[in-house]
Amino acid sequence: MVRAAKTPLKFGLYLGCRIPLVKPELEVSIKKVLPLLGVRLTELEGYSCCPTWVSIPSFDEEAWLAISARNISIAEENGVDVVTGCSNCYSVLNHARHLLEDEKRRERTNRILSRIGRVYRGKAKIHHITHILSNFVGRKKIRENLVYPLDGLVVAVHPGCHMLWPTKIMDIPEENPFYPRVLRDLVEVLGGKAPYYSRIEYCCGAGSFIINMDYETSSYFVLTKLTSIKEEIDPDFIVTACSSCYIQLDEVQRRLRKEGKIDFEIPVFYYTQVLAICMGIDPDSVVGTDEVSKKGVVNRIVEGGRK
């Protein structure tokens, strides 16, 4: 467990692609919540795609490491560690960091970066936003800032693959990634119940490619996951920490409903959206227009009454 720092917390915010370009309301929730909890955010200006697994890493290792190293070098210039809300970025950048511990790779990468006047030193760590909340901000601080606690609402937690494996490349790994705790704890801090269910770490099927190659297979993952969630814990809503899973679970769920494969709906939230609402931030500013309406849940949280 990393101790909460005494010096003011400061991180470089790396937004990636999906959050700012598809679900900007998640960006709003992150930017509103963290400063209120005492975290100063510097945006990593001029960053590019991490680059996502589908793109450059699938073509060439050398080019991948150079683009990732360039992104990380922007944080190094600012003297900050990186925080990202996108699990894909979290995974790509941490894998790159891990590979760049190898002297040969680092040298080769720095030779490429020298063409653009940059250098990769391997100083900046890459954290996921949930790590900042659980290990740096801490439960106490979150609890102090709650305006509308979840009051026992039942939440199905979906951490998402990229936050969990492989632990060897992460600075803040789960104790047992097959029985993930971090996101469950973060939901419980808000006063919600986050019971274990058998497919808690099951893939959402979005991944980098399944969704584009084969909708049937991809939606099978969501169907399996949702059925398990519904039968085992019948929650009020789902909370995820991955922006890709967030989109997948929401969009495919609506399609499954239309196709008659499920006869229920479970609203999906990104963790900082729920946190923002619980902290009394205007729900309209952090909840967009998604497929499965969040309205009912938002009302229940807010009407649950102030602490």
Next chain:
Amino acid sequence: MKDVVKLKKAEIQRRAEVLIEEVMRFGGTEIKRCIQCGSCMSVCPVAITGFDYPNKKLFKLVMLGLREEVLEDPSPWVCVACGRCIEVCSQNVNPMFIYFAFRRIQVREFSIPAVAREALRLVYETGHAIPVSGVEKVRKKLGLPEIPKSTLSNPDALREVQKILKGTDIAELGIVPSSRV
């Protein structure tokens, strides 16, 4: 019916060595350590999808030197890069990177899925893997800058990304321009 060609044992071995070397060169550096235990397959989403060659099967083909079998097979592209296989592998094979080695081998044979081609093109042209489509209005309404502070609003930063890509192997594929001579 397939033509049957009988290969000498030495020839089979030679092909296997060539393919193993190729996979190692493209990032599957630890493939020789695989003992075919199947741990990776027991946790792999690709195995659930029913595509033909989930990891351990793919690795066996490599070790048998059957390059043609997988040259156009989509299985390596189904990997979600979840990293479960890396976690459970007792021999530190880093199985996920063998999938990626195969993608890299396939693209050099111009067997490139449209989604990957498009993602690469977009990263080169904009710095992002997904297109900006009408999000500016939504961002403005939410009180955010219309364009994120990425390569999208910083031409010099985008040029850096392009300069990197133009000087690597990627530029040989005809998707992005090359600065190599």
